Structures are given as structure tokens and as C-alpha cells.
Amino acid sequence: MIINKHTKFLIVGLGLLGGSYARALTEKGYYVEAITDKQSSVDFALEHNIVNRAVSFVDFEMLQNADVIIFALYPHVFVEWIKTYGKHIKKGTLITDVTGVKKCIVYDIQNSLPEGVEFVSAHPMAGREVYGVENSNEKIFFGANYVVVPTEKNTEENIDACKRIGEILGFGRIAELSPEEHDDMIGFVSQLTHCIAVSLMTCYENERLEKYTGDSFRDLTRIANINEVMWSELFLLNKESLLNQMELFRHEFDKLEAYLKNDDREGMMEMMRLSTERRKRFDR
């Protein structure tokens, strides 16, 4: 598939990400339809001209009409959806998604789709601590990472088309990783950080602390405001990688604690020098 100005998009799931995809594509002049579960999301999207058409049921006509279908659903809902309705998707359709874990869904979905329907998975790394189409905003993509996660089943042409969608949406950087690489990476940079933020936020009950927190504490706990239904699902679906990453972190944390217990200042300073050196590479 080659994405051009006549390409028709269908978004399944109008939440924060689905809604932001819809806004970005509509803004660029594409024809966009949407299927979502809540009537209130349909109403909001139509009132705000985020989509050309939207419905709150699985409209087979829309499935036939779309050239590209973007799934912005919770992982298990996405898998169930494909198993139930996948057979109604027309041959030649390109499917992509926004799912935050890959190994456990990509192969399964590719094996469930009818002949001639290709699924190229993608992860727009642009979450926020707010949810729903009401908070959607195409600006969340600017400067962010868009990771395409192909398998051996994918064609070069459709991998390119999926990357092109990332460009159209305005992402700052388009990358490519295997499902296994993706899940290890996301276990570290996203899931482990959320585990840390939640643990830091829950470990000490002292209402007075709010008055004394500086930027450090606020920065480390910003993501402690978390959608528990979504993140508990993501954690469980990437359990093995995340447990490995948690173990790596604990090992360093324990090392620092041992240095402190033993008054080993040189050991602490060595860790801090390594930390400073590595962190400097991350500055934009």
C-alpha cells in the first residue's frame, strides 16, 4: 500500500491516542472514520470535527470502506476484536496499532487475520497522564518516538507505509525494532520507570511532605498518576522482561545502599560519576 491523499483511515478505539491520531489525520486532510464503544466519544468526536464519521458499534461497511485500520485498544480487547471481526476486513487492507506491548499480541494477530490483510505493528511513544478522546491532542506526537515493530511476515512496502503514517502524524523520530527488542526496551524505559514512581509514591504516608517537595520528587512521581487498568495489563503482558529489568535496578539500588552502610564514599562516587556520564548522553 502507498499512502496518498485518497487513503481512507478507520480508527478503532477513540481514546487519548485514537483521538489524537484522528485529529492529526483529519487536520492533514485525510478521510477518517471511527468505531468506538462509548456513544459519548462518538458525540465528542463528531462535535469537534475530529472525524468524518463515527459509530458506537462494529459497522461492517466501515471495515469494507477503509484502506488503513488503526487499532487503539487495550491489548486483550484488540486480540479479541480481531478474532471476532477480523474475517470482515477486506483483502488489501493495512492494519496497524498503538499497543504498548508487542511479543504477546503481534504474532497472534498476524496468525488470526484473513489472507491478504497485513498487520504492521507500531508503538507511538506518546502517552500522557490523561485519558479519553476529550484530552486528545495531535501535538503529543511532535518530537516523540514512533517505533515500527515488523515481523518476517511483513512486506517492505507496508513497513514503509506504516512509517509514512508516523511521519504524517508528526513524530520526531521513526525507528524499527523486533517485537522482542521492543518489549525489552519498553520494559526498561517505560514500565520499570512506572514501577519505581508508583513504589516511591506509596512507600511513605506523610501528608505534610507535599509542602516540602521540590522538583526532584515531582519529576520522579509525575507518572505515579497512573491508569491502573491499562498499566496492570501491560505489566502482566510483558512480565518476563519487566521482572528482568526490575532485578537489574534492584541490584544497583542494593549496591548503593551497601556502599552507604559501609561508609564507602569512593564506591558511591564511582556510581555517581557513571550515572552523570551516561545521563549527559540523554540530554536533547
Next chain:
Amino acid sequence: MIINKHTKFLIVGLGLLGGSYARALTEKGYYVEAITDKQSSVDFALEHNIVNRAVSFVDFEMLQNADVIIFALYPHVFVEWIKTYGKHIKKGTLITDVTGVKKCIVYDIQNSLPEGVEFVSAHPMAGREVYGVENSNEKIFFGANYVVVPTEKNTEENIDACKRIGEILGFGRIAELSPEEHDDMIGFVSQLTHCIAVSLMTCYENERLEKYTGDSFRDLTRIANINEVMWSELFLLNKESLLNQMELFRHEFDKLEAYLKNDDREGMMEMMRLSTERRKRFDR
């Protein structure tokens, strides 16, 4: 002491904080002198009109001239300084500081000072990941917390004078804590967060990760760029409190890991709900 427009300030130690105090006070029209160790800091401060006078040796005349002396030194340097030169400070002088740990220095210094010289300790919670008078900026105080840390030896009049200095500097909030309360608080909101950031930054070597990090990882590791000499000293001087806080954090982190290992989704969600609820109280 009542702070008025004729009050003369002496700053000992022109680093990031000492330099920022000097800028803020000079800006407000106060007379400010400074003693610091590096001639380059003296030159910078004079060239940029941050102070009225500055020298790179302990000038006894300046000690006699000052109404208020602000110490912006590393903790052990501060204690040694007072033990060596404290006797030259004139009766009636108010002393304050910027030290990040309190229990281990406040009582010791109050006991070392000559009769009639009062030390009211304070902690301006406005550090940055940059250092030196060259990076000083009075704006770092705006909206930040200024904690006055008095003991039974302090007078109401000088506690008020110390708070007044915080107001003049432009802090957003002036609070009062005992040395013990201060060190517990700072162990949690500042030192523990730095331990976590350093451990997260050092636990996984993968240069490619830089390309995939989103805001979460950047936020959690901003303070991993750390002055190892200063922070290792602060950690050791607050060892007991910090070890307690590290233990509290590890307990929660281990709990979350156990939930994940046992596929206990409800346990994870319960922690996340508590985390979300507490974090919301921290939003400004």
C-alpha cells in the same frame, strides 16, 4: 536582629547558591560582601556586579562589618570554618546557611560559636544540576521552598529575621522544621530520589536506549546528573534517615514485584490506585 535596608550581608562561599543569594540581595539594594576560595569566582562576581566587595581569603574586617553572614559551603567545610574563624565574628551577628543536612551540623555549630552570635539554620530547597557562581541565578528561588530549621537555642526575633531573608530572596513558601524533621523529610524527597535516579541510570548499559526514551525516563533521571563530591557527603551525613527511607522504598518495590510474579493483578491495581490518589495531592 531586624532586617532593614541598611543590613549588611556577608556571603561565605560563592557557588551556585551563594552566588544566587548574592544576586538576589544585590538586586534588592542590599550591601553584599563575599569571601570565597577561588579567585576566579571573586573575579566573576565583581565583573558581574553580583557583590559590592569580594575576596579569596578570610578577611577579618569583613567579619566585623557584617550584620548577617550566610554560609554556602559544603557541610564539613562549614563546621571546620566556624571552629577555626568563628571567634572573629562580632557579637550580635546573625548567622545562617544553606546546608542540605541539619542534625549533624546545627547543634555542633551552635555550640562552637562565641557568646552573642546566633546561628539560625535554613535550607533553601532550590538546587540545580549545575554548579558554580557562573551558573547562579536568583530566579531559582521563585516558587521554591525555604525551610528554617531552628533549635531551642534560637530566639523568636532571629528566627523571624531568618524567615525575612527567605522572603527577600523571593521564595514561594517559608516553612519551619526541627533538625530531625528536616533530615527525615530531605532523606525522602531529595536523597532517596537521587539514589533511585542514579541506580536507574547505572543499571542498564545500552547506548541505543537514548533513541527510545520518552519523557518518563528523562524525568526520572534528570537528577542522575549529580555532583558526586557533594551528594556522597550529604548521603553519609544523613546515613540513618536515608537508609530508613531506602528500606521503605524497597519494601514497596518488592511488593509490586511479588504481585507481578504471582499474576496478582488486583494487588498491582490497588497500589496504582493509592499512588494515583496520593500523587494528585502533589499537583500544584
